[in-house]
Amino acid sequence: MAAQATFKSIKSLVPLFDRVLVQRFKPETKTASGIFLPTSATNNPLPEATVIAVGPGAPNKNGDIVPVSVKAGDRVLLPNWGGSSFKVGEEEYFLFKDAEILAKIKE
Template structure:
């Protein structure tokens, strides 16, 4: 089971190295007409998320810092596993390594 941390403000959290702070999209649980959707219809096999903040990057074998590929505001595709959960009030965020993010979603 992954550890879970609790903070009062998301601004208090600054990712280090190649860590990326994301917030997963919440699927709609009911339609515009008020029909509730079953969990099977709202669960995505690969969750999408919005990048909230990124670390500066991690050093490579030569000691040069390689910046993260994504930046705050990007929409990304996450693996169905992993990440460390962070709770801020009722909101849940996750920390992933930059290399664990599967794709950046272009609009």
């Protein structure tokens, strides 16, 4: 279950280090013809998300900052596990480490 955040807007959240803030795509629960789909039929094997914000990167062993591999607006593929979830109002968001993101989806 996601923790409820106390800030007013997701724009006020700035990820630190190599953290990536994402919002998962909501699966369609109704077909074009109006048939409601059960939750089991809408679960994707690997969830997709939109990157909302990224941190500046994390230092490597030499102390150099290594930037994250995605940017705000990118579509990414997430693992089914991990990440820290929280809600802002009714919207749910997740923070992942850059290395936990499986792939960037090119349009």
